[in-house]
Amino acid sequence: MRIGKTFLILSLIALTGCQGLWTRVDPKAVAYKGDHYVVDLPAGWLRVQQNKIMLATRDGIGVQNITFVFRKHAKAFEETEQKSTPVMLPSELADRYVADLRAADEHGLPSLEIISDRPVTIDGRLGFELHLQFLNDDGLRYERLASGFANEAGFFVVSYQAPSLYFFERDRATYQQVLQTFRAI
Amino acid sequence: MAHRGFRLSVVLGVLLALTACQTLPTHRLHHRVLDAPQEYKEPHVKLLALPLSIKVKEMSAGGIREEVGTWTKTAEGHIVSAMRSGKPFAGKFDLIPLGALLEDERPVVDEHVALFSVVAGSAMGHTMINPVETAWLPKAKHFDYTLGPGLAFLRETTGADYALVLFGEDVISSEGRKVAFFAAALFGVGIPLGHSFMLAGIVELQTGDIIWLNYAFSPGSGTFRKRADVDSMLSELFADYPGLEAYKKALEKR
Amino acid sequence: MNGRSLLRIAFLCVGLAACASAPVVEIDSRADLNSLNESQSRLWYAADNLDQSIDKRHLVYDDAELTVYVQSILDQLYPELVGTLHVELFNSPHLNAICLPNGHIYINIGLLARLDNEAQLATILSHEAVHFIRQHSAQQRNSADSVLLAGTSVEILTGIPFSGTLLAGSVMSSYSQAHENEADTDGFARLVEAGYDPREAPKTFQKLLQEVEVLDIDQPFMFASHPKLEHRIASFDSLVAGVSNPGGRVNADGFLQRTKDLREVTLVRYLDMNNHKVLLLILENPVLRQRYSAHPDFYLGEAYRLRNGEGDDTLATWAFEQSINTDPSYAPAYRALGLLMMKRGHKQEAIENLSTYLSLSPDASDREYVETYLRQLES
Numbered sequence: 001m002r003i004g005k006t007f008l009i010l011s012l013i014a015l016t017g018c019q020g021l022w023t024r025v026d027p028k029a030v031a032y033k034g035d036h037y038v039v040d041l042p043a044g045w046l047r048v049q050q051n052k053i054m055l056a057t058r059d060g061i062g063v064q065n066i067t068f069v070f071r072k073h074a075k076a077f078e079e080t081e082q083k084s085t086p087v088m089l090p091s092e093l094a095d096r097y098v099a100d101l102r103a104a105d106e107h108g109l110p111s112l113e114i115i116s117d118r119p120v121t122i123d124g125r126l127g128f129e130l131h132l133q134f135l136n137d138d139g140l141r142y143e144r145l146a147s148g149f150a151n152e153a154g155f156f157v158v159s160y161q162a163p164s165l166y167f168f169e170r171d172r173a174t175y176q177q178v179l180q181t182f183r184a185i
Numbered sequence: 186m187a188h189r190g191f192r193l194s195v196v197l198g199v200l201l202a203l204t205a206c207q208t209l210p211t212h213r214l215h216h217r218v219l220d221a222p223q224e225y226k227e228p229h230v231k232l233l234a235l236p237l238s239i240k241v242k243e244m245s246a247g248g249i250r251e252e253v254g255t256w257t258k259t260a261e262g263h264i265v266s267a268m269r270s271g272k273p274f275a276g277k278f279d280l281i282p283l284g285a286l287l288e289d290e291r292p293v294v295d296e297h298v299a300l301f302s303v304v305a306g307s308a309m310g311h312t313m314i315n316p317v318e319t320a321w322l323p324k325a326k327h328f329d330y331t332l333g334p335g336l337a338f339l340r341e342t343t344g345a346d347y348a349l350v351l352f353g354e355d356v357i358s359s360e361g362r363k364v365a366f367f368a369a370a371l372f373g374v375g376i377p378l379g380h381s382f383m384l385a386g387i388v389e390l391q392t393g394d395i396i397w398l399n400y401a402f403s404p405g406s407g408t409f410r411k412r413a414d415v416d417s418m419l420s421e422l423f424a425d426y427p428g429l430e431a432y433k434k435a436l437e438k439r
Numbered sequence: 440m441n442g443r444s445l446l447r448i449a450f451l452c453v454g455l456a457a458c459a460s461a462p463v464v465e466i467d468s469r470a471d472l473n474s475l476n477e478s479q480s481r482l483w484y485a486a487d488n489l490d491q492s493i494d495k496r497h498l499v500y501d502d503a504e505l506t507v508y509v510q511s512i513l514d515q516l517y518p519e520l521v522g523t524l525h526v527e528l529f530n531s532p533h534l535n536a537i538c539l540p541n542g543h544i545y546i547n548i549g550l551l552a553r554l555d556n557e558a559q560l561a562t563i564l565s566h567e568a569v570h571f572i573r574q575h576s577a578q579q580r581n582s583a584d585s586v587l588l589a590g591t592s593v594e595i596l597t598g599i600p601f602s603g604t605l606l607a608g609s610v611m612s613s614y615s616q617a618h619e620n621e622a623d624t625d626g627f628a629r630l631v632e633a634g635y636d637p638r639e640a641p642k643t644f645q646k647l648l649q650e651v652e653v654l655d656i657d658q659p660f661m662f663a664s665h666p667k668l669e670h671r672i673a674s675f676d677s678l679v680a681g682v683s684n685p686g687g688r689v690n691a692d693g694f695l696q697r698t699k700d701l702r703e704v705t706l707v708r709y710l711d712m713n714n715h716k717v718l719l720l721i722l723e724n725p726v727l728r729q730r731y732s733a734h735p736d737f738y739l740g741e742a743y744r745l746r747n748g749e750g751d752d753t754l755a756t757w758a759f760e761q762s763i764n765t766d767p768s769y770a771p772a773y774r775a776l777g778l779l780m781m782k783r784g785h786k787q788e789a790i791e792n793l794s795t796y797l798s799l800s801p802d803a804s805d806r807e808y809v810e811t812y813l814r815q816l817e818s
Contacts (some may be wrong), residue, residue, distance in 0.1 A: 002426055007406075010378070010658075021318075022318050022320035022321060024320040024323070042258050044323075046320050046321065046324075058331060059304070059307055059308075059324075060303075060304075060307025060308070060310065060311055062303045062307055063303060063304055063305065068633065078710070080714075082713060082745075082746065087782075089778065089781075089782075089808075089812070090808065091778075091805060091808040092778075093476065095713070096713060098711065099712050099713035099714075100272065101712065102711060102712045103712055103713075103714075107498060107529075107531040107533070108531055108532050108533070108708060108711075108712055110497065110498060110500075110530040110531065111415050111496060111497045111498075113234075114804075116804075117805060117808075118805075118806050118807040119807055119811045124270070127720050132656065135301075135495070135496050135497060136299075137492065137495075137496060138299040138302060138495065139295070139495035139496060140296060140299040140300055140302075140303065141296070141297060162302055163303065164331025165297065165332070165333060165335055166300075166332065166334070166335060166393065167297060170333075251481050251482075251485065252481070252484065252485060253481055253484070254480070254481070254484035254487075254490065386517070396797075409722075
């Protein structure tokens with residue numbers, strides 16, 4: 001049971017009053033500008049920054065989340081200690097992304113299934129889109145769509161994750177719309 | 186994989202930290218209940234009891250929490266017996282046992298119970314623990330958590346319109362732990378003792394909407410090992426069903 | 440009564456409370472299962488729950504025939520505990536094996552695939568079973584609680600948070616050196632009694648030591664925690680020296696034949712994890728390499744490609760070409776070679792190889808990628 005850091009964060013949220021760490025996406029101001037990208041977030045969703053990762057959710061990040069990650073090439077794949085390059089083929093990027101996911105799990109994530117792995121265009125660049133499925137500790141099926149590409153600045157991944165039961169398909173279109181607005185800066 | 190979000194175990198941790206800060210319990214009603222309350226006031230609602238998830242643990246002198254199988258079985262027996270008696274529900278529900286499922290139905294039910302843990306955990310963590318974060322207040326006021334319609338098939342097979350999902354954890358301090366507690370207190374240091382926690386959700390089978398969600402939390406007193414304490418906690422849990430007036434008042438305060 | 444006296448009384452009470460635990464019952468036969476103390480029963484229940492969790496997460500490797508074979512080894516070693524000791528193959532490529540307090544042993548497919556023979560497998564199983572027989576978990580749990588209690592006391596006295604938790608954490612994460620020594624010694628005796636060649640016992644740990652050194656593994660795993668592997672090998676050498684006319688069953692051929700498919704599966708896993716170090720460790724070793732019949736040159740080429748050191752590009756190209764020469768119908772080698780050529784700017788060769796890949800594998804899951812690359816090359 002990994003309470004640890006999450007417990008600390010939650011306690012701080014609860015004990016320090018009402019403001020907390022979450023921000024609601026105002027329907028009149030959906031544009032979000034990070035250090036390395038801009039994107040339109042879904043109106044009415046909530047976003048939070050955890051370390052260098054931005055997450056958006058409608059109901060809670062365990063129910064569904066859209067995640068935005070940027071990493072410099074030297075630290076693109078931290079678990080496997082592999083790098084990315086601006087000219088790396090999207091299939092290679094996808095391969096390393098999956099390898100990093102497996103390496104992050106103590107058993108190599110044997111339940112991970114690659115449903116599809118194909119090239120896509122993101123922000124005018126050739127990238128990858130992975131559709132993955134895996135089980136959580138309670139045997140609940142989760143699916144993840146991960147879209148990524150590399151440019152001169154680094155490696156970008158936008159991903160959407162939700163339980164297979166009901167939720168994954170429900171907000172999939174929202175994710176696709178968000179992805180259409182993603183621009184590296 | 187990353188982003189585990191709220192699971193019930195995490196929410197429990199927060200509750201433990203907040204015992205000095207608020208009055209418990211509180212509950213949530215689906216916005217559809219507020220919109221059409223007459224649909225949900227029907228007496229003797231047929232409620233299908235989904236598999237319980239109850240754990241009774243002992244906390245050792247050093248703080249190790251260890252589930253005790255015999256205690257868990259006793260607690261399950263008390264809870265099932267209490268629910269069958271109908272007393273905690275005070276006439277609001279007719280409880281239907283789940284009964285035998287077909288081979289391909291059991292995994293579906295189990296997976297939805299696992300889904301409930303995630304969804305209810307999020308609902309509780311973000312909208313039910315005071316003070317609710319400002320950003321989450323609109324969600325708290327327009328509660329729309331659902332499991333989706335995957336359990337709708339149970340309506341035909343059982344005749345129930347709703348399902349009851351119940352999670353519970355009872356952590357009982359060993360005698361050694363109690364001694365350690367007093368020893369630490371001599372030095373002005375607090376160390377945690379046990380607690381009892383129950384989370385109950387009523388799910389509309391047709392839609393999967395969690396139409397009512399409530400929890401009861403008791404730090405340090407009461408145990409699922411005693412039938413009287415189980416009766417008391419269940420009664421407290423279901424006292425606020427549907428609890429429309431209390432719910433509206435609670436919303437006005439925020 | 441002054442503060443110091445209060446402190447003494449307080450910790451005496453706490454100490455007495457912590458020490459009031461029933462003696463641990465060792466499992467020498469199935470009949471002993473009826474006499475477990477409360478602590479042991481609880482650990483057994485926790486282990487049953489862990490089994491269910493492992494099952495829910497699909498962590499058991501599904502190969503009934505291989506599982507039956509491994510179980511038969513365990514049953515030969517401990518005939519008095521048939522029906523109590525169970526072994527499952529754990530779906531992880533890492534080198535590890537554990538024994539739960541309920542007698543369930545999980546041996547990782549990664550470890551099983553790397554062993555040389557049945558005697559080495561018997562070494563692992565006989566060791567793990569001793570943890571169950573001597574109920575080391577229960578002994579460890581009792582000491583862990585005392586340590587945690589001591590830790591809590593340290594926190595109170597020093598005001599330094601988490602010092603107690605760190606102290607306890609190191610106890611709970613692995614068996615103690617004394618327990619591991621006991622498992623080695625008692626397990627060795629069983630190995631000899633069952634007719635296996637005891638000289639394989641130190642060899643088991645010698646090969647693991649080689650892996651630890653080459654792969655630069657720094658986190659503790661089963662065989663690298665307590666005691667250190669070098670000490671362990673020396674300890675086994677000493678045990679072997681005490682056996683007059685050491686010899687016995689090894690059964691390398693039978694073991695390697697039964698684990699052939701498993702080895703191929705683990706190669707795929709290592710590639711999926713981009714673990715070029717393990718792939719090179721296996722495939723650059725001529726003895727180990729000959730155990731992998733399904734396209735070892737392809738995996739070797741991939742390992743060089745992933746390592747991406749000086750000269751690796753050339754080595755990878757050579758390896759892929761070897762793979763194609765050995766089996767001209769093996770599609771992935773063409774893909775790998777085609778992508779290498781593409782990155783080098785050798786367009787024509789890239790087009791030829793990628794096109795051959797698609798013609799040999801029309802249902803390839805990465806067809807869209809390859810078609811995209813071909814369009815880029817041909818434009």
